[in-house]
Amino acid sequence: MRAVLGSMFAAVVALLGVTAAEGVTLTVEVLEFRFFNGQYNTARPESVTVEIDRATAQELRRNAEGEYVGDVTPTAQQVTIRVRTRDPLIARAVTMRLPDGKSKPAPRIRVHVIERQDVNYGYSREAVRYLYSNELDIFLALTEYALSQVGQTDSQLRVRTEYQYAIALMSACQTLNYVTCDQAANHLRNLIAMYPSRPRFFAPDNLTPESMKTTLDALLRGAGTSLASPWLADAMANRHRLALL
Amino acid sequence: MRAFVSRLTERLTDMIWIVWIVLALYALPLFGILFSLFVSDGFRVESSVVYVVGTIADEFLRELRVTFGTIVVPLLTAFAVKTVGADEKVPPRTMAIFLSLAALLVLSVIAFGLVTYSREPIIQHDKKVYDAFQSLTVAYSKEFLTYIALTIGISLKRTSS
DSSP states (O other), X not given: OHHHHHHHHHHHHHHHHHHHHTTEEEEEEEEEEETTTTEXXXXXXXXXXEEETTOOEEEOEEEETTEEEEEEOTTOOEEEEEEEOOTXXXXXXXXEEOOOSTTOOOOEEEEEEEBOOOOSHHHHHHXXXXXXXXXXXXXXXXXXXXXXXXXXXXXXXXXXXXXXXXXXXXXXXXXXOBSOHHHHHHHHHHHHHHGGXXXXXHGGGTOOHHHHHXXXXXXXXXXXXXXXXXXXXXXXHSGGGTTOO | XXXXXXXXXXHTTSTHHHHHHHHHHHTHHHHHHHHHHHHTTTTTXXXXXXXXXXXXXXXXXXXXXXXXXXXXXXXXIIIIOOOOOTTSOOOHHHHHHHHXXXXXXXXXXXXXXXXXXXXXXXXXXXXXXXXXHHHHHHHHHHHHHHHHHHHHHHHTHHHHO
């Protein structure tokens, strides 16, 4: 009798768990960003999928123009959103931590997709504006694409783009809860290691091993926090510390 | 300064100086490309010189090059080259012009090679700059060959006629 009651209780708890699991709705807003006129509108991606805690991907359903929804279990720690697009738009994937706590708010994520275009010094100057205007997901999308395009030839642009990408990853990690801190640290370490053999590519942007180590230290101190980074706010107030034009 | 100018004008009375100066002006964008390559560390560091020379090269390709051709050809024909027979000694002035054009041809071919090799870092400045540099170095190579042919042709006019 006790065993039967126990199993019934377990079933009720499981049922409640399932009900609670369906209670949290993830909303993803996909925006198409046009770089040179700075405007964006709702995108029509081929598909938007979500991976919860690195489990199998499930497709999100379209709720409205550019808005996709799906259910997330309350115990989920992180989600990876993958947006597939048609050319010339570039597909994106972002991984973000979900807030802790039982009564977590329904997550709403805004993902920007950008168009394929030429990456040059002018592009890098334009891109950094989105960091200063605190549009960090756009800045991340732009620098991620730029680094994939600058090729393997060492140049000032490659160094600058990698540094900008590291800053974008760092800002996204500390402000948007993206899981990008480790990547940011790796790029900064890569740049610090590269400096002795190619200082001439760092000099025009006032990047020194010391300034990059300061950035790395700030990143390592603040890694994993979900608060807006005090370092970033300070660095943006004193742009020379970012060495980003 | 005035003494320097008067000394210079006294020394530049020979007609051949016009040819040298026109050739130097004609080749200026080519020298500009090589200079921008030098100051921008092989185009791998952003330099305003690359943009300026790129703009000049583009303008030169579209507008000035043909006009320059109409100046260079008569200068070579009328003033600089003495006609000689196939067995005669080449006059020093003719040889100097020929060697200068040959040197400029070599420079333009080297510049073409360097521009093509540096495609990626030049495009990182601007794709238009790369297009201008490449078209211009190709045009220079062809035109210097034409001027060399013209110089030889004029010089051997007497024997061929």
